[in-house]
Amino acid sequence: MSSSALHPFGFQIAARTPVAPRQPRLDTRGVRVLCANLLAEDELAWFSRRARVGRPRTPSRETIQTVARLAPRLRVFMNEDDQLWMPGDPDPEPPTPTTEVLAWCETPTTTALRLAPRKPYLIVSPLWERVWTLPAARPEVVAAVHHRGFHLQVARELGCALSGARMVESLAELDRLQPVGPWVVKAPYSASGRSRYIHREGSPLADPKARRTVERLFELHGPLLFEPWMERTADFGCSALLTPSGLEILGFHGQTVDRKGQFAGIDLAAEIPERARMEAVVEGVADALARAGYVGPFGIDAWMYVLPDGGLALHPLGEINARMTFGLVERAIRERQISEGWAATAPGSTAPA
Numbered sequence: 030m031s032s033s034a035l036h037p038f039g040f041q042i043a044a045r046t047p048v049a050p051r052q053p054r055l056d057t058r059g060v061r062v063l064c065a066n067l068l069a070e071d072e073l074a075w076f077s078r079r080a081r082v083g084r085p086r087t088p089s090r091e092t093i094q095t096v097a098r099l100a101p102r103l104r105v106f107m108n109e110d111d112q113l114w115m116p117g118d119p120d121p122e123p124p125t126p127t128t129e130v131l132a133w134c135e136t137p138t139t140t141a142l143r144l145a146p147r148k149p150y151l152i153v154s155p156l157w158e159r160v161w162t163l164p165a166a167r168p169e170v171v172a173a174v175h176h177r178g179f180h181l182q183v184a185r186e187l188g189c190a191l192s193g194a195r196m197v198e199s200l201a202e203l204d205r206l207q208p209v210g211p212w213v214v215k216a217p218y219s220a221s222g223r224s225r226y227i228h229r230e231g232s233p234l235a236d237p238k239a240r241r242t243v244e245r246l247f248e249l250h251g252p253l254l255f256e257p258w259m260e261r262t263a264d265f266g267c268s269a270l271l272t273p274s275g276l277e278i279l280g281f282h283g284q285t286v287d288r289k290g291q292f293a294g295i296d297l298a299a300e301i302p303e304r305a306r307m308e309a310v311v312e313g314v315a316d317a318l319a320r321a322g323y324v325g326p327f328g329i330d331a332w333m334y335v336l337p338d339g340g341l342a343l344h345p346l347g348e349i350n351a352r353m354t355f356g357l358v359e360r361a362i363r364e365r366q367i368s369e370g371w372a373a374t375a376p377g378s379t380a381p382a
Contacts, residue, residue, distance in 0.1 A: 061111040061129040061161070062142065065100035068092070069134030069352060073172045074218035076137055078251060092223070099292075103353075105361045105371065106131060106157045131161050134352035135325065137168045150273050155368060157361040163325050164273060166351070170322045174351045177217045177254040179321070184346045187313040191344065197255045200244050203234065211258035214243060216250040220350075221292050224250065227258055259334035261286070262341060265301060267311050268328050268356035276315040281307060282356045284330070295359040303343050307331060310345040318351065328354035 066072070068088055088096075100115045107113060114124050124142065132139035143165065150162045173179060177196075184190035197203050197214065208228075216224035226243050234240055246253055264284040270277040283299025286292060301307060314329055330347040365371035 060127060061108070061131070062124045062127055063103055063107055063111060063113050064130065064132040064139050064142070065096070065103050065113060065115045066133050066136060066139065067096045067100055067115075069132075069136050070175065070218040070220045070223075072136045072138065073134075073168075073175050074216070074250065076168060077172045077176070077218070095221075099355070102355065102358050102362070103133065105358060105365055106160060129161060130165075132165075132353075135166050135168060135171045140165070140168055152272070152274070156279070156357075156364050160270075160326060160353070160357075160361075163270065166323050166325050171351055172218075174318055174321050174323050174349065175218055177215060177348070178252070179317075180346070180349050181254060183314060183317045183349065186317065187310055187346065189310060189344070189346050191256050191259070194254070194256045196252045198252050199247055200234075200240065203243065203255065206255070207233070208255070208257070212255065213258045214246060214253040214255050216246060216253060218250070222287075229258065259332075259344065261332045261334050263302075263333045265299065265307070265331045265333075266295075266328055266354065266356045267307065267331075268326070268354055268360060269311055269315065270326055271315055271318055271324050273324065276312060278308065278311055279357065279360050282359070284356075292355065295355050297356075297359055297363060302333065303345070306343070307345055314346065314349055318349070323351055325351070326353045326357055327351050328356055 071088065096115065100113070104113060112124060126142050126144050128143070128145045129148075130139055130143040147164055148162045150164065151159055154162070181190060181194055181196065184194070193208070197206070203214070211227070211229045213225055213227045219225060224246065226239070226246060228234060228239070234243065264286045265281060266284050267281045268279040270279065280297070281299075281301040281304065283296035283301075284292065285294035285296065310331075311329060314327070318327060328350045329345075330350070331343065331345045332347055333341050333343055336342050362371065
């Protein structure tokens, strides 16, 4: 990469010859920077397929507004002198590279900001400080374990993949499947119900508009995850840390998700079904992540769904999030409220709706 190249998500890529930014950056040398890169999946998609898709698409205004509403929750990990930076801020210039960087998700841009290795991991520190000392995973590892193909492989290894779930290479292959009943295809890197198509009625994909939508997903993202569409009745998650000494499960929680699949809130007091099974799945996921070279915060999503006979079943591994999650954020908020009386309802820190 030439020394004048800029990363498409805003950060200047580290190069042998420094390049002056177009306007002054936020000077953060010597201070800690928290990067609220909540659209990290978009960057990971670009990072993994940049030779084929060129520059990433610009997020919609609605998506940017959602990020702006949720990102201030991450202030729970900050002290008074720390800096919060969000892609899409009014000031688009990135912070100056500094020693301590904490990111929602490790990506090439956050790696380029970090000038030194993390401090030794502190097991006994409070959660909101402990995450600053977790080793930072390499971006190529994060991209690998974020891919839905990896999630499907792990689910198969653990015996909990949905029947018929598979990676599909093209629209022609999807046609050959002739799926019966509702189904969904999802981009390999996506979050909160984005970059997917749900087919709710009928078996063939006959509608021209729908076919073009799915075809466009293949063009933009390559192979898609195909799954039967299950009507959910409840959503759950688990927050965990994969540390140098092993797995630390922080806890399970309920999740509020709207019909589009977009995150809306966390319930730390929710009753968790089949907890022993869920714990076994988290342990299996942690083992798979460790074998892939990942270390840091992670979470899994799970949900209850309706069976054809009207009964309910648990899908214990909907996806793996190799990054921070809002379950982790809410636990840090709860802990800091109890310990320091931290004001989670301060301006800019309101709970998700």
